[in-house]
Amino acid sequence: MRTIGLGDRVRDDARPARIGLYLASAAVAAAVLAPLGWLVLGALSVPPTSAVELLTRSTTVQVFLNSAVLVVATTAACVLVGVPLAWLTVRTDLPYRRAWTILVALPLVIPSYVGAFAFVSAFGPRGRLQDLLAPLGVESLPSIYGLRGTVLVLTLYTYPYVFVTARAALKTLDTRLIDAARTLRHDRKAAFRRVVVPHLRPAVAAGGLLSALYVLSDLGTPEFMRFQVFATVIYSASTYSLDLASLLSLQLLGVTVLVLAVESRTRGEERLAGTQGGSHRGDVVRLGRWRWVAPLFPAAVAALALVVPVGVLLWWLVDGGSGLTGVAFDPTYALNSVSVAVAAAALATAAGLPIAYLAARRESPLANLFERISYVGYAVPGVVLGLALIFLTTRTVPALYQTLPILVFAYVVRFLPQAVGSTRASFLSVNPRLPEAARTLGRTSIGAFRRVTLPLVAPGLLGGAALVFLTTMKELPATLLLRPTGFETLVTFLWRAQENYAYGAAAVPALLLLAISAASIVVVLRGEGYDVG
């Protein structure tokens, strides 16, 4: 069934408005690309010989390998965790499916660095767990640091991406295909392999991509777990060696592009279902005697991902211990976080409007190009973007260096895709006959937009804004690099607390961050009508 949307060509005689839209979109696209341009320039200003030398050093190669292994291992782990969980909650008769679905998706609320923080505190050499186990004679726990711990924490907080996309794919699976396979001499396992897996592949690739991009961009987790990857090295090098920082940034961008390419290949050709019936959710796999054992899997995952951090944070809260001198939480940090996130959300929504509108109408290749460009920020890690903006401001407008406008700009560039995506979907769902009707009733095209289209897309806009708000609140690397001196947010305070081993002081802001995060996710999911069934 073809959804009626703005894709239908509508004859429109408002040329000036159209040109205005194009200009606005072009401006936004240029703004998004500018920082990267400066980064490339900055990297190119490094003399080639020293550039080659810096890049081929064993230390650089080690960092590259670390990052590569981290991404591959984490993504693989996410698939191994997310797909079975999705299968369990969609295709079987697992008891309390709905509750498990919510619980298992909940780790999205927790920023991974908060999780890392908590894990180090809990499982570190002098952590809570060690203290608990010491009387039992357990001398030391296996080290939580390094690759192992980083993979564990990152997997726990990014597997929900794969879980959600795999679920969506399983729900659109026509189970009669499985029936058909079973009538063709395939048992359930073989049917899964030959029918369900090809169906799942695009969705799992998309979810895995989100996870991989997150891993490449994350600064907090590898830093807390003491594992050297691109993000951590770029961040520390940005203070004393811009050359190295810019070269590594380019390298990181290259890896990101590679990841995008791999995902594109893995997705395969998306063939729409040949059967006209669409999805059919027929039989449910009976777990039989596994029915009461199976919930242990989601329970274990949820316990690790949710209970450990929240438990640790609450413990800190109750047990006190502010850590070291002088690190104390101030409520203005929360205010700073929120105000800057609100600004970013508003600006991103506004900037995304012209692009999303033109893209929804599928007007021209140019409109599509603008939309593609707006997705750049999605693939550029926060630390790289921060660095690029440092270059841009210090070399052109030094007055802007480390000021609030630049910080907000960085957020907008980075999270614009979320606003554009959500807004575009909203526009597509508006029947073009409605503004047309308004035009026949005497409104100008702008008036029709304002009185008819805008109110209809408002919920979607709000959802997109909430998403930008949420991710801005949690953003770490760009914030650290670009914030004005003395401007502390919840996130920078957490970073500082970690640097100062002041775990107790981190309890309140971390819990605040979780609460705000959870609230915004509710808003986002409401807007998208997330199906928990």
Add this chain to the structure above:
Amino acid sequence: MSDSDVDAAGSHATGDRRAASPAPDETILELERVSKRFGSESAVDDLSLSVREGEILTLLGPSGCGKTTTLRLVAGLERPDGGEIRLEGESVAGQGRYTAPETRDVGVVFQEFALFPHLTAEENVGFGLQDWSAADREARVDDLFDLVGLEAQRDAYPDELSGGQQQRVALARSLAPEPSILLLDEPFSNLDVDLRVEMREEVRRILKDAGVTAISVTHDQEEALSLSDRVAVMHEGAIEQVGPPERVFQEPESRFVAGFLGHASFLSGYVSDDVVHTAVGEVPVDLINGLSSEYEATRIDVLVRPDDVAARPVGRADGHSTGTDADGEVIYRQYLGPTVLYRVELREGDVVECMHNHTEQLPVGAPVDVEVTADHELAWFPKSAEE
């Protein structure tokens, strides 16, 4: 439906096996007192059926009557709550036993074909042959494409094929592993109307050429009557009647069966001497199929199909005056192109439907006489019989 149509459908290539149920050594599938419940609802209730080798049997009934459930039980996609299913003499379900679909020798053509979208037609057809050697598989796939006549589309993906082509691929695919029984779930409902008639013939030919036993499920009585060797009419989870199409059509054993196949009108009548007195005249008892003498002096309902009766105009309709002895009045008229269907309300309240040639035009409200013009035996039901 005219008799000639039924006759055409009745002349089947494999000869005239008119027996209502097969001999024991010919039975390939047996359902014995099978029942299935979903929650508190009973989908299949104490159903018994035997299917003989090589025949095409259709389960016919309205939606919700349990025919698809029965099919799924035979395929092994559901487990019965009671009763037993035996395939080629061996029990596959019931009495605590259960054979999974992948090991039952049963093929299924699904209503919407369920072709694997990520595989080509050729790969779809070869899907169930993964245990065969490559050479054998290729030969078999060749044979099947030949059988269904789709050589040219071997490399196409399902979304590139038309509805009819998809159906052929689905057929070929399910026939490939040489199943003992082929189940077809509403095989034509997904096709355009004009395609259906053509495909019915095609599918019947393919099934007979392949020599496979087939059970088809449908709510379309025309399809059931034209496609099958035997028809089983189902209603509310049970079989009301099973037999060759002509028998089921002409000698319905219940009002439901009568009404489900073709239009049915019931003329109330009173049996007296050798005549049934009806509102439209007297019908000789000889014309009533199997009306024995013990029904003398009882009231019965005679089944008349629209082509069994005709409406004759009486006088002219001016103002509100009608002929005082007109049998009834036209209350509804439906122009169908080649024919016109009239609904006449008789004086005593019965309503009969009459099918006429399109050249005859009777306006609504016209007083008419109704005449029984059937030249074959009519079915009847005792007045006390329930629907």
Add this chain to the structure above:
Amino acid sequence: MTDRDGAHRDDVRLPSLARRRFLAGVGTAGLGATAGCLGQYLGDDESDAREGVELFGSMRLPPQSRGGTPMAELPNLSGELSVYSGRHEWLVGDLLSYIEAQYDDFSIVPRYESSQNLANKILTAGDASEADVFYSVNAGALGQLAKDGRTLELADAVLDMVPAAYRASDGGWTGVSGRARTVPYNTEAFDASEIPTDIEAFPQRGAFENEMGWAPGYGSFQAFVTAMRVLRGPQATKAWLEAMLDAGVQRWGNEQLVAQAVANGEISLGFTNHYYVQRVLANDPDAPIATAFTRNDAGAIFNVAGAAVVDTAGDRSLAENFVRHLLSAEAQEYFAVQTFEYPLVPEVEPVGDLPPVDELQPPADLDLTKLSDLEPTLELMRDVGITV
């Protein structure tokens, strides 16, 4: 993690509660952290009578008994003073406010940026510079200004307050507070006599294998390696680094974590600035950690934060007197107790068990301004396989 200047990113912030205490009267133990912590220390009879703990308890010790010249004895300040501060506002802001509050018609116009940026600004602005006082976090930027002749020689009265090693030989600038490189060690693993006083010895001791930790990404550590490079040459430095890696030294993100790791027992030895150890002890006086020093080598370098009067100062004597105020008993006490730095005025004692500044033995003849030349040091470290 380093800040832009390569100096320690001071993480102390003085909340208003302690600010009031400070304003009220000094000698203050305001830990800056939750008052609950303070109560914990004050009320703990079991804690050993370490000087540091007593210090925190001695809120009411009058300044005179702490040593140094109180502000009351210094010349008054009046007028407007433009202070370019390379030190963070939340580090020194309260000190500046305190000084400002002592005088009725005195106001400070501060500008907080990285020391390097500010030095550049002063240099590029030339005569038009508005800066009166330049307060830098390290000697490098001060040296740069002095070399370009942009600083005015300070009066002897000022210079005499601070040992010669910690000010410019030509009097162009003076150190105000300092940070010493130290070797924190775990007292349950080793005792004081087992810690070598020669930095070269560390990678050679078998007992130290896999027991050492450092934070090579950190500015002060890089300054330490630079000092080694300047004093002993690149080859020897490279050899030392390689030997350390062979001895299984472990890496942390910053020196606070290294100090904490020593206290936790994860490692037994570390290389950190002195105040990190103090902060660990402030949090937990019973922590099994103590501070050791090497002598006369790069491992003992003492870097200073200092101030200079800029040649474009409007009121020269005001500027100079302000600098004197930075060396006052209250200010030095502030550095000792709030930021745990080393007061440079010998009469003011540092916190904890630390030896006073004139008992330290940093390497002689090391030009502190050279410590800002990081690039060759980073190259060296990368050559050896340390990711920086």
